[in-house]
Each structure stands twice: as structure tokens, then as C-alpha cells.
Amino acid sequence: MTQSVFHWGAVRPVLKDGRVVRLAPFSADPNPSQLIDGTLAGLYSDLRILQPMIRTSWLKRTTGTDHRLGRGRDEFTAVDWPAALGLASEAIRRTIDRYGNQAIYAGSYGWASAGRFHHAPSLLHRFFNTLGGSVQHQQTYSYAAVQVVCPHVIGTNDIISGGSSxxxxxxxxxxxxxxLFGGLNQKKNAQVSAGGLLIHETTRYATVAAKKPGFRIYSISPIRDDTPDLPNTVWVPIRPGTDTALMLGIAYILIKRHKTDAQFLAQYTVGYERLRDYVEGTNGSPAKTPDWASKITGVSVDLINDLAMQMADHRTLLSSAWALQRADHGEQPYWMMIALACLLGQIGLPGGGVCFGYGSMGNRGVPRSPYGSPRMEEGTNRVGLRIPVARVADMLLEPGATIPFDGGEIRYPDIHMVYWAGGNPFHHHQDLNRLVKAFFVPETVIVNEPYWTATARRADIVFPVTTALERNDITASTMDNHLMAIKRQIAPVGESRNDFDIFRGLAQRLGVESLFTEGLEEMGWLNRLYAEVADRCSQAGHPLPAFEEFWTRGTLELPQAQQYHDLFADFRADPRKHALETPSGRIELWSQTIADFSLSGLPPHPAWLEPCEWLGNAQADELHLVSNQPATRLHSQLDAFGASASSKIHDREPLRIHPADAKARGIRDGQVVRVYNERGACLAGAVIDDGLLQGVVQLSTGAWYEPQTPGVPGSLDVHGNPNVLTPNRPSSLLTQAPTPGSTLVKVEVFVGELPPVRIHRPPEGSCKPSRQAKSPA
Structure with missing residues (x-):
């Protein structure tokens, strides 16, 4: 089978005269992603970077001027590959010689491509590890808070993503x-998975479940269509950031009505008595009554009582979208949800308990093979320093500062070079005006990128990279049961090269080519990655065909997908034999470890902690911004193409607003509005929608950042990127996680001449021949 694979699905390319003219979805996929059309539109777009580019003022580096301040507004000079690789390798060697490897940040967070070999961040890490290492990142923007707290509470992160569910x-x-706290939107992140999906199965399974007689879904979210198109679904509108208070109110009812499972709590948990004292208010805090919870959440007392009894009287599964924890005190709702499942005593029972992320990643919960996905070997990083991913701007701006993290301490290094491959921090990162300032700090910024994103425009050296249609690869997702071949369809567009060849060229100039390649070319590495999975299957008695047969077939279903699996069933069956990896071996409703950290503002049990920004402390004209994931693209990938481009209003990202809030501000449907707070401002196109809780506006992430005055922090973003508005506050001193979900804004009709949106056009001079810089001697 001739195919290619993206995070949003497998496709069969149709070619004519050496060009791709159509991408047909995989024939057996009942719910192919709408993102496929944008994939083809981007392939030959003017936004492709066609040859190596050097930012002109970095190339000249005139004495007496600071070239770094030109990032984001300078022109670029096209150079040949020998020149670009020579300039980059010289800069890398100079940085290591002068400042050491700890002066290079190569964390390079991002989804990159679906292929496991041409996975840009892995190759970047591998390259720098052959030179002694670099500073890298830890955690994800998606679930950084819960990623740290869950091991303390329940001993694993399988409950969040990947692994078992x-x-x-x-x-x-x-x-x-x-x-479903935060809903289950099968039209958004459920259409994608890191490594790609052959068949999108979330919609099918969720629909079958929802149609079952007597089955009911509760979608607890400020946005009605966070769980769209599923029957027997009850929408429970709730103020953003108050889910923990709702769960505490439910817990109060369960305790007072003797609906808790005392045997489960005694046998499988520690700390229940202290949590109970907090819920009942016998420890000096207010009792978490339904009335208390209603005043915080906006959910009625009667409905809170009904929710509690629905949980207690039925086999209940609690789940949450990852977005719930991207907020002030984001650890708390997940910890409290685990605690609530413990009170019900259903953890480990068939179809009961708690498991997160069913709508946050495609095919979460679909039966999967235990033999996993291949992974490109990165080698050993001798620097050994990893920075919390949401603290990258702080690291660049505050070298030498220290922060607490997970009971320890991290000291920020002095970074002189940033190398990014396979990602776009000017999408992911919060408080983009602060990130603009941070990108003025390094002496050199290198970016590998197919398109002229906001990050590429702020680089000093830009290497043009191929897409999946222009190279061979192999892929499998932790959410899918198939090993898939990605076969090159066309020659590289322009002078683009794949990441492996770029890093091999740099490694050659720096004397580490053999360490980087291990003597293998592209197909040799694909054979080796396939063998990794084949060996695991063979050892378990499930031999796979030879690589050549797999490559010819194109797709291989992996064996032993477990149809019926319930998270923590083994723990419930034998809590001693299958003790959790917590200090007690049990679920920790009160954590002595966290108590011993003595972190300000973080109690050792789940608690309601008032957010810094929420509707409970908003001014009369402030609204709560929900900056969730888009349905029209993957993060910022494909923003300029297909469904994403079609969704724009006057070229701006749509902002949904409740009719009452629009009327109070004189906003009409389709008008361009200014969204602002003390951190920044952006323009967006108003969409009036009664499917939002009043007081809430929704602006998806991923619109390519475009300041009206490039290179100037605080400039109006004309395109609609919500991260010019989101705060730089960490969720807690335990996790240092991002908090975009705790953002208040004001919205008004934009008055004046609309500034043009140019970010979907290439930079001036980047598409025409330029003078070639000389290759370094």
C-alpha cells in the first residue's frame, strides 16, 4: 500500500506528473479527520521555506549594534547548504568552547511529525548528546501539573495518557x-494522536456507549459542545476553574449520607480521615456543603445533590479533559477526582473508578497492543539538566535564579544558544510578550522548520525541512494498534532536507558523524526501529514478518490488544502483590511526601484554592477566557490551510461570546473585537453563541502569532493568539505548570482601520533568490 501518515491520520496520496494532487483518507477509517485537506494545501504553499536562510543582521553582526533585537522583524538572506551548515556548526562549537554544553537549550518541545525516526526533537537530542549534551525540558504543556502530582497520589501516570486505561x-x-469534567470532544483532540492513527475510533465507541439503555453522560464544562453529538448527555454548565469545589460538595453529600465505601477507603487508601475533616469543616475550614459549592461553581444545590446520588447509585466512571489542570492550582481537580472515586469505592471495578483524557487524545481507551511504539534512540545527555517546559522564558530571562520543583530545586542556566526543531513555542508558551523578550537573550537561535512560523521568523539560522510526504519513516501510536510505513511520495520541495540529514551534516563538521549515524542510512534505521517492536512481539510468542514484507504491506496490526481492561483492577484484586508506587503502596488522599516539601499554598490533600483570576474575583466588565484546543488544526500546525483558514473571520481567529455578553458590549456577530488585559491584546472575529456559560469567552489556541509591530513586546497581536493574554504564573511550587485556564480579559469592538494579517504570507524577500553567503573556510 502506498501511504503516508500524519498525527491526524493515514492517507493514500494521488500523484500526477510527480505532484500530489489529492490525499485520500485511509479506506477503513470511518471518521477521517478534516485536517487532511489542509495537509495538501500546505505542501506546495508559499509559506514553505525553500532554502537555508540566515537572518541578515546576525550574518553581518555589525560592531556596536545588538543584532538580537532584530529578531522578528529582520529580513533573511538565502545561503547554500554548505554555508548554512558551516555557520551553524561554527556557532555550536563557539558556544560549547566558550560557555560549555549547559549554555545550549535544545529542549525543542513540539509535536513534530508522526514518524518515529524523523522525529525532530529526538534527533536534535541525539545530535547534541554526541557532543556532550544540552539543557532540555521536562513535562508537557498539555498536562504538566497532573504529570507531577499523580505519581505522588496514585503512583503512575498511566491514568493520564498512554500506557493502560x-x-x-x-x-x-x-x-x-x-x-466528563471538561467534556469529550471527538471533533478536536480526539482526531489526533502522537504517531498517527490508522482508524479514528473514539466517536464510534463513545456513540455505542451513549446509546446503551440506561446509560447517561454528564458533561461538566462552561462550553456545551465540549461533548458534541452524543445522545443521553446532560450539560452541566460550571464556572471555569471551580471543578474541585463541585467535587468537594459532592464528597460532602456522600459522607453525610453514608454513601462512601468504608472498606475500600480503609484497605486501599491512606489519609481519608484528614480529607474527611477538611470536607466536613471540622479542621477549622468551612464545611464543603452543597450550598458552599453552589456559590463558587454556579451549579445549583439541587443539581449537586442529584450528581452525588447518580454517582453513588450507579457504576460510575469519572474522567477529565487535560485542559482542566492547565490553571491555577491545576493539581487539585485531578487529585480530588481520584479522591472522589475512592469515596465511591469503584476504582478497579469493571467500568468504574477514574481514568483521564478520553477526549484529549485520539483513541484513548481503545483496546491496544502492549508492544508499543518504536522510539528513536537519543543517547546519554551528560548535562542532565531539564527545565519545566512552562519556565523556558523565565530560564532565558533569569539565569542563575532558582525555583522549587517537585520537592527539589532547579537553577536556571545561562543560555547562549537555542536550537528548536519540530515545534513552535510562539504557539505553546504562555505570556508571549514575555517570550518575545526572552528570545532577545540568546546569541544564536537555530530552527529546523518546513514553514515560516512565528518561531522561524525569530531565528538566526533557518533550515528548511521536509514533510512526511517527502521522506520515508515508520510510525506507531501508543493509542493505536498498527505499525505503519510512511513512504516518500515526492522529491523534497525546494532545497529542503530531512532532519536526520541536517544533523548528520552538522555532526560531520563537528567530528561526531559516526556517533550520530552509527553507520546507518534512513532505511537502515527504519529496519532497526521495526526490529525493536518485532523483538518485543517475538519474545512474547508473537513473531512478526520480516521488515521487507512489512514495508511492502505498509500496515501491520500488532497482536494481543486487550479488549476489556480496567485501570487498577490488579491493585484492587491484590493490593499487596500489586502495590502502587507511592510511599504507602496505596492511594494517598493525604500525602506525607508533599507535606514534607513545606511548599507555600499547597496543602497535602486535595483542596479548593481560589484562583488568582476567575469569575469569582472578576471586575464587572471582565470575562473568563477559555483558550482550548482547536477543531480546525493540531495546535498551530495547518493554521494557514484548509479548515483553519476557512474558519477565520476577517482573517482573524474566531472568538465565541454569549449573546448577553455581546449585547452588553455592543458586539455584533462577525465584528472584529479587541481582547485585552494587562499582559497584552489581540484581535479576533466575534461569533455569538449561547452554548457558552455567560461570562465566558472562547478563543482557541494555535493562530500564528503576529504582532502589529514585529519585534516589539506588547504590540497588538492582529491575528488572535490567546497566549498574548495568558499569565506566566506557575500552577504551584510543586509542578511549575502553565496556567492559561486562569485568565480574565476584557472585550470591545475594534474601532479604526483593521491592520492586515500578513503571517500567512512569507517574509519579504524569502521567496526570491538572494545573494549567497560564502561557505566558511
């Missing part, structure tokens, strides 16, 4: 009530 067949067979 309570499967949909078990939910369909056994679950009676499914509570």
Missing part, C-alpha cells in the same frame, strides 16, 4: 454513568 468495551459493558 479503562477500555471502551469495558465502559460499554459495565459503566452506567460517565462523568
Amino acid at each position: 479503562t477500555t471502551w468495551p469495558s465502559i460499554i459493558t459495565h459503566t452506567e454513568r460517565l462523568f
Whole structure:
């Protein structure tokens, strides 16, 4: 089969005269992603970077001027590959010689491509590890807070993503009530998965479950269509950031009505008595009554009582979108949800308990093979320093400062070079005006990128990179049961090269080519990655065909997908034999470890902690901004193409607003509005929608950042990137996680001449021949 694979699905390219003219979805996929059309539109776009580019003022570096301040507004000079590789390798060697490897940040967060070999961040790390290492990142923007707290509470991060989960067949067979905090939007992140999906199955499974007689879904979210198109779904509108208070109110009812499972709490948890004292208010805090919870959440007392009894009287599975924890005190709702599942005593029962992320990644909960996805070997990083991903701007701006993290301390290094491959921090990162300032700090910024993103425009050296259609690769997702070949369809566009060849060229100039390549070319590495999975299968008695047969077939279903699996069933069956990896071996509703950290503002049990920004402390004209993931693109990938481009209003990202809030501000549907707070401002196109809780506006992430005055922090973003508005506050001193979900804004009709949106056009001079810089001697 001739195919290619993207995070949003497998496609069969149709070629004519050596050009791709159509991308057909995989024939067996019942729900192919709408992102496929944008993929083809981007392939030959003017936004492709066609040859190596050097920022002109970095190339000249005139004495007495600071070239770094030109990032984001300078022109670029086209150079040949020998010149570009020579300039980059010289800069790398100069940085290491002068400042050491700890002066290079190569964290390079981003989704990159679906292929596991041409996975840009892995290759970047491998390259620098052959030179002694670099500073890298830890955590993800997606679930950084819970990623740190869950191991303390329940001993694993399987409950969040990847690994094992309570499967949909078990939910369909056994679950009676499914509570989705933050919803399950199968039209958004459920259409994508790191490594790609051959078949999108979330919609099918969720629909079968929802249609089961007696089954009911509760979608607890400020946005109605966070769980769209599923029958038997009850929308529970709630103020953003108050889910923990709702769960505490439910816990109060369960305790007072003797609906808790005392045996489960005694046998499988520690710390229940202290949590109970907090819930009942006998420890000096207010009692977490339904009335208390209603005043915080906006959910009625009667509904809170009904939710509690629905949980207690039925086989119940609690779940949450990852977005819930991207907020002030984001650890708390996840910890409290685990605690609530413990009170119900259903953890480990078929179709019961708690498991997160069913709508946050495609095919979460679909039965999967245990033999996993291949992974490119990165080698050993001798620097050994990893920075929390949301603290990158702080690291650049505050060298030498220290921060607490997970009970320890991290000291920020003095970074002189940033190398980014396979990502766009000017999408992911919060408080972009602060990031603009941070990108003025390094002496050199190098970026590998196919398109002229906001990050590429702020680089000193830009290497043009191929897309999946222009190279061979192999892929598999932790959410899919297939190993898939990605086959090159066309020659590289322009002078683009794949990341492996770029890093091999740099490694050659720096004397480490053999360490980097290990003597293997592209197909040799693909054979080796395939062998990694084949060896695991063979050892388990499930031999796979030879690589050549797999490559000819194109797709291979992996064996032993477990249809019925319930998270923590083994722990429930034998809590001693299958003790959790917590200090007690049990679920920790009160954590002595966290108590011993003595972190300000972080109690050792789940608690309601008032956010810094929420509707409870908003001014009369402030609204709560929900900057969730888009349905029209993957983060910022494909923003300029297909469904994303079609969704724009006057070339701006759509902003949904409740009719009452629009009327109060004189806003009409389709008008361009200014969204602003003390951190920044952006323009967006108004969409009036009664499917939002009043007081809430929704502006998806991923619109390419475009300041009206490039290179000037604080300039109006004319395109609609919400991260010019989001705060730089960490969720807690434990996790240092991002908090975009705790953002208040004001919205007004934009008055004056609309500034043009140019970010979807290439920079001036980047598409025409330029003078070639000489290759270094």
C-alpha cells in the first residue's frame, strides 16, 4: 500500500506528473479527520521555506549594534547548504568552547511529525548528546501539573495518557454513568494522536456507549459542545476553574449520607480521615456543603445533590479533559477526582473508578497492543539538566535564579544558544510578550522548520525541512494498534532536507558523524526501529514478518490488544502483590511526601484554592477566557490551510461570546473585537453563541502569532493568539505548570482601520533568490 501518515491520520496520496494532487483518507477509517485537506494545501504553499536562510543582521553582526533585537522583524538572506551548515556548526562549537554544553537549550518541545525516526526533537537530542549534551525540558504543556502530582497520589501516570486505561468495551459493558469534567470532544483532540492513527475510533465507541439503555453522560464544562453529538448527555454548565469545589460538595453529600465505601477507603487508601475533616469543616475550614459549592461553581444545590446520588447509585466512571489542570492550582481537580472515586469505592471495578483524557487524545481507551511504539534512540545527555517546559522564558530571562520543583530545586542556566526543531513555542508558551523578550537573550537561535512560523521568523539560522510526504519513516501510536510505513511520495520541495540529514551534516563538521549515524542510512534505521517492536512481539510468542514484507504491506496490526481492561483492577484484586508506587503502596488522599516539601499554598490533600483570576474575583466588565484546543488544526500546525483558514473571520481567529455578553458590549456577530488585559491584546472575529456559560469567552489556541509591530513586546497581536493574554504564573511550587485556564480579559469592538494579517504570507524577500553567503573556510 502506498501511504503516508500524519498525527491526524493515514492517507493514500494521488500523484500526477510527480505532484500530489489529492490525499485520500485511509479506506477503513470511518471518521477521517478534516485536517487532511489542509495537509495538501500546505505542501506546495508559499509559506514553505525553500532554502537555508540566515537572518541578515546576525550574518553581518555589525560592531556596536545588538543584532538580537532584530529578531522578528529582520529580513533573511538565502545561503547554500554548505554555508548554512558551516555557520551553524561554527556557532555550536563557539558556544560549547566558550560557555560549555549547559549554555545550549535544545529542549525543542513540539509535536513534530508522526514518524518515529524523523522525529525532530529526538534527533536534535541525539545530535547534541554526541557532543556532550544540552539543557532540555521536562513535562508537557498539555498536562504538566497532573504529570507531577499523580505519581505522588496514585503512583503512575498511566491514568493520564498512554500506557493502560479503562477500555471502551469495558465502559460499554459495565459503566452506567460517565462523568466528563471538561467534556469529550471527538471533533478536536480526539482526531489526533502522537504517531498517527490508522482508524479514528473514539466517536464510534463513545456513540455505542451513549446509546446503551440506561446509560447517561454528564458533561461538566462552561462550553456545551465540549461533548458534541452524543445522545443521553446532560450539560452541566460550571464556572471555569471551580471543578474541585463541585467535587468537594459532592464528597460532602456522600459522607453525610453514608454513601462512601468504608472498606475500600480503609484497605486501599491512606489519609481519608484528614480529607474527611477538611470536607466536613471540622479542621477549622468551612464545611464543603452543597450550598458552599453552589456559590463558587454556579451549579445549583439541587443539581449537586442529584450528581452525588447518580454517582453513588450507579457504576460510575469519572474522567477529565487535560485542559482542566492547565490553571491555577491545576493539581487539585485531578487529585480530588481520584479522591472522589475512592469515596465511591469503584476504582478497579469493571467500568468504574477514574481514568483521564478520553477526549484529549485520539483513541484513548481503545483496546491496544502492549508492544508499543518504536522510539528513536537519543543517547546519554551528560548535562542532565531539564527545565519545566512552562519556565523556558523565565530560564532565558533569569539565569542563575532558582525555583522549587517537585520537592527539589532547579537553577536556571545561562543560555547562549537555542536550537528548536519540530515545534513552535510562539504557539505553546504562555505570556508571549514575555517570550518575545526572552528570545532577545540568546546569541544564536537555530530552527529546523518546513514553514515560516512565528518561531522561524525569530531565528538566526533557518533550515528548511521536509514533510512526511517527502521522506520515508515508520510510525506507531501508543493509542493505536498498527505499525505503519510512511513512504516518500515526492522529491523534497525546494532545497529542503530531512532532519536526520541536517544533523548528520552538522555532526560531520563537528567530528561526531559516526556517533550520530552509527553507520546507518534512513532505511537502515527504519529496519532497526521495526526490529525493536518485532523483538518485543517475538519474545512474547508473537513473531512478526520480516521488515521487507512489512514495508511492502505498509500496515501491520500488532497482536494481543486487550479488549476489556480496567485501570487498577490488579491493585484492587491484590493490593499487596500489586502495590502502587507511592510511599504507602496505596492511594494517598493525604500525602506525607508533599507535606514534607513545606511548599507555600499547597496543602497535602486535595483542596479548593481560589484562583488568582476567575469569575469569582472578576471586575464587572471582565470575562473568563477559555483558550482550548482547536477543531480546525493540531495546535498551530495547518493554521494557514484548509479548515483553519476557512474558519477565520476577517482573517482573524474566531472568538465565541454569549449573546448577553455581546449585547452588553455592543458586539455584533462577525465584528472584529479587541481582547485585552494587562499582559497584552489581540484581535479576533466575534461569533455569538449561547452554548457558552455567560461570562465566558472562547478563543482557541494555535493562530500564528503576529504582532502589529514585529519585534516589539506588547504590540497588538492582529491575528488572535490567546497566549498574548495568558499569565506566566506557575500552577504551584510543586509542578511549575502553565496556567492559561486562569485568565480574565476584557472585550470591545475594534474601532479604526483593521491592520492586515500578513503571517500567512512569507517574509519579504524569502521567496526570491538572494545573494549567497560564502561557505566558511
